[in-house]
Amino acid sequence: MAPLTRRLAALVAGCVVAAIVYPMVASGPDLDRAALALGLAGPAAGAALAAAAGRPPLAAAALAGVGAYVSGLAAIHGVPVPAAVVLGAVAGGAAGGAVAAIGLRLDAPVFLVMTLLLALAAGAAVQALPSLTGGQSGLGPLPSLSLPLGGGRTAVLTPVGDFHALLAAALAVTVAAAVLLERGPGPAWRAVGSDRERAGDTGIRPATAELTVLAAAGLIAAFAGALAAHVARAADPQSFAPDVAALPLLAALAAGRKPLGAALVAVATGLAGEVVLPALNWQGPPSAQAVALGVLAVATLFTLLPGGSRSARDVEADVDPAATWPVDRLGLAGAGLAVAPLQVRSGSGALLLDAPGFEAVPGGVVAVVGPNGAGKTTLLRTVARRAGVALLPQEGGGFASCTVAETLRLAARAGRKGKADPGVATAWLERLGLSAQRDVPCAELAAGQRRLLDLARAIIAAPAVLLCDEPLAGLDDGNRAAAVSCLRAAAAAGATIVISEHDREAVASLATRVVELERQS
Amino acid sequence: MNGGIAVQLAVDSLAAASLYAIVATAVALAYSGSGTVHLAIGQVGAAAVLASAALLSGNVPAWLAIPAGLLVGGVLSAGAERGLVAPALGRPLLAAALLVAAAVVLQELLLALFPHPAYAFPIAGGALHVLGGVVHAYDLLTIGVVAATAAGGYALLRSGRVGAALRLTAAAPAMAERIGVDTATVRTVSFAAGGVLAAAAAMLAAARFPVSAGAGGAVLVALRGIAAAAGGGMRLPLRIAAAAALIGAGEVVGQYFLGSGGEFVADAAAVLVVVAGWRR
Numbered sequence: 001m002a003p004l005t006r007r008l009a010a011l012v013a014g015c016v017v018a019a020i021v022y023p024m025v026a027s028g029p030d031l032d033r034a035a036l037a038l039g040l041a042g043p044a045a046g047a048a049l050a051a052a053a054g055r056p057p058l059a060a061a062a063l064a065g066v067g068a069y070v071s072g073l074a075a076i077h078g079v080p081v082p083a084a085v086v087l088g089a090v091a092g093g094a095a096g097g098a099v100a101a102i103g104l105r106l107d108a109p110v111f112l113v114m115t116l117l118l119a120l121a122a123g124a125a126v127q128a129l130p131s132l133t134g135g136q137s138g139l140g141p142l143p144s145l146s147l148p149l150g151g152g153r154t155a156v157l158t159p160v161g162d163f164h165a166l167l168a169a170a171l172a173v174t175v176a177a178a179v180l181l182e183r184g185p186g187p188a189w190r191a192v193g194s195d196r197e198r199a200g201d202t203g204i205r206p207a208t209a210e211l212t213v214l215a216a217a218g219l220i221a222a223f224a225g226a227l228a229a230h231v232a233r234a235a236d237p238q239s240f241a242p243d244v245a246a247l248p249l250l251a252a253l254a255a256g257r258k259p260l261g262a263a264l265v266a267v268a269t270g271l272a273g274e275v276v277l278p279a280l281n282w283q284g285p286p287s288a289q290a291v292a293l294g295v296l297a298v299a300t301l302f303t304l305l306p307g308g309s310r311s312a313r314d315v316e317a318d319v320d321p322a323a324t325w326p327v328d329r330l331g332l333a334g335a336g337l338a339v340a341p342l343q344v345r346s347g348s349g350a351l352l353l354d355a356p357g358f359e360a361v362p363g364g365v366v367a368v369v370g371p372n373g374a375g376k377t378t379l380l381r382t383v384a385r386r387a388g389v390a391l392l393p394q395e396g397g398g399f400a401s402c403t404v405a406e407t408l409r410l411a412a413r414a415g416r417k418g419k420a421d422p423g424v425a426t427a428w429l430e431r432l433g434l435s436a437q438r439d440v441p442c443a444e445l446a447a448g449q450r451r452l453l454d455l456a457r458a459i460i461a462a463p464a465v466l467l468c469d470e471p472l473a474g475l476d477d478g479n480r481a482a483a484v485s486c487l488r489a490a491a492a493a494g495a496t497i498v499i500s501e502h503d504r505e506a507v508a509s510l511a512t513r514v515v516e517l518e519r520q521s
Numbered sequence: 522m523n524g525g526i527a528v529q530l531a532v533d534s535l536a537a538a539s540l541y542a543i544v545a546t547a548v549a550l551a552y553s554g555s556g557t558v559h560l561a562i563g564q565v566g567a568a569a570v571l572a573s574a575a576l577l578s579g580n581v582p583a584w585l586a587i588p589a590g591l592l593v594g595g596v597l598s599a600g601a602e603r604g605l606v607a608p609a610l611g612r613p614l615l616a617a618a619l620l621v622a623a624a625v626v627l628q629e630l631l632l633a634l635f636p637h638p639a640y641a642f643p644i645a646g647g648a649l650h651v652l653g654g655v656v657h658a659y660d661l662l663t664i665g666v667v668a669a670t671a672a673g674g675y676a677l678l679r680s681g682r683v684g685a686a687l688r689l690t691a692a693a694p695a696m697a698e699r700i701g702v703d704t705a706t707v708r709t710v711s712f713a714a715g716g717v718l719a720a721a722a723a724m725l726a727a728a729r730f731p732v733s734a735g736a737g738g739a740v741l742v743a744l745r746g747i748a749a750a751a752g753g754g755m756r757l758p759l760r761i762a763a764a765a766a767l768i769g770a771g772e773v774v775g776q777y778f779l780g781s782g783g784e785f786v787a788d789a790a791a792v793l794v795v796v797a798g799w800r801r
Contacts, residue, residue, distance in 0.1 A: 056618065102792065107801045109558040109617035110751045114795050117744060121788035128782035196801075242740055246625045253618050285636035286629060294629030300622040304615060306608045 037270030041170035042224020044266030045177035045259040046217030048252035053213040054193035060248035062119035065239025067222025068229030092222015100214035123240025140234030177259035187406040194399035201390035203414025321481035325489035326427035334362035334496025335464040370517030376500035397454035398442030405438040414461035525653030536660035538769030539667035544746020547718035553691040554711030561624035563743025569594035569720030574640040598716020631734035639731035659728035752794030764794040
């Protein structure tokens, strides 16, 4: 059984046990409070989804609040509760998409601030419209959770029914979020979260990924929020407050941006604050909820602090430089590239780069050589920008939070919609000697192996021109020989390749044309 | 609207903008040294003003209690840099997440230590009547403090070794290290200075918001200040000032015309300046 399936099966079993046992030992008010704690699963799972895609939000609770208010308003105006909940979830999805669209140009830390400001703005708007939303005291009383039975009859849920409904909803949204992140669009979302630029170079549309992941997060959070509002029979402007905003994100971060763990952490925190500490006669101050949130924040700090999390495994792999590379199945068809002579000057007019013009052709490898500071990287970046082609950078490699197999599969799909050869990823996995590590996150590979994997990713994506900034730097002898043979094979199969490189020996064995740069005084 | 109201709104807007500008300066200062957005700055300010309030309630004179509060702000902020930002250097998202978690821990600690909904804090009393409008002394004090801080900060950054070290650390930390700048100290000092400024902003905000440990006053001012800093690209003083002015005017004018809806206008303006002014 796959690890995800095992985890989900354990979760389902745990929920079944809780559904049977807890109503036997808990009173009605405790059941209601437990049901409200279960409502935290949606925002936390949503926050984990978004955080995995590099869009950590402080608005997941606010998105749940959107669901609560929209569902509540609809139900008050006569819409049956199930339909109202669906409306609330859809509104949350739309709000999530809007948050993503507003924040498209922001990097993650500023996106965090922007989402909290949006939540505060939404809270202020809710409080400024008392005739519609109940103002500071909130919207209520809302209709209870109920099911229309036909013939004008309605089944209203008891506290046990509320608990079961919220438990089922928490389970459903958690499973949905976990499956979404593991399969389907999940690898692309995680690739964008790992390295937005490389993801774009691998045929993924980062903006689309960010919009869809936040829409999904909003849908999930708002669905849970809408259900919880009907259990509490109120939609509360507190959903938009800054202290409430922190819980889903902290749960997501503490759980390593995994929806399943995030939901469990958030529900456990909610249960501690709503049920466990009050049962232990905690009087406060601080309140039981504040204590639970504080403990979660401390746990998150310990989880995140460098050295506090699981260390990388540094998996080594053995790659044979002499064997053939599976480039034939890639359909490599490079384009010709003509680069005009280029000069770059500083603001004060000093000459920083003086590069001769050159041409690169399919089947050839152009090597840009020169001492440190000669402007090799500047030249390649300029060529990449002007020609609109991807540059394989020196730093990093692969998608940190995607597995080795996922990284290669994403590359194999790049620009080949519906025509991707399913055997490509497997063939490259074997060739890179990483079959045994196919399910290992790239972040856990040894640095050299990760760079070789990244070179493979770039070649498999079959760009019109492959620009590589010092692809051999930092590799040991074995990986260096493998990278040289891989580049040579790609060129022979029709790729157009331009590299910058220090290693004259490697350049001599690889390049069909050499461009010399001098360091400018 | 008569002239008195217009003057009053203008001064109120300027005072609100000044508050956001001083926090924005603090955030930009911390960012320039570390590349990290100081997301715990609101709680640092809250801790500082509450510490001062506690000392004042224990009959410690204001001339001692207020500097002690400023010191608390500086020490807490420097501690956040040493303990959280420095270990995550070069990983701004991790640093941001650590600061969010630390902010929550600090806030819950403050709630435990200061459970009341409001604490007494002295504000500059008195008012002037201009063209029939009322101009409060605390607003003038806020504007004066920010003007003095801006002038002093500008002089410090544009001349002398401190400014040069900070600018070089922000632009090219590796090169700064090579020529002998202790970039770790520069980062810590920039965070400490940011903490002192945030503490000052929280104290000046005592006239507008109740002094409490809740996620109200100081945190709200901090968020809008961060927005102003981001709107100014974290480094352009005029753009930061303009962003703060837009947020401040949104708050005051919005409240005048819409009552509590003014908070919505201010937050919407803050989102607007962030989106308009910041790039990945």
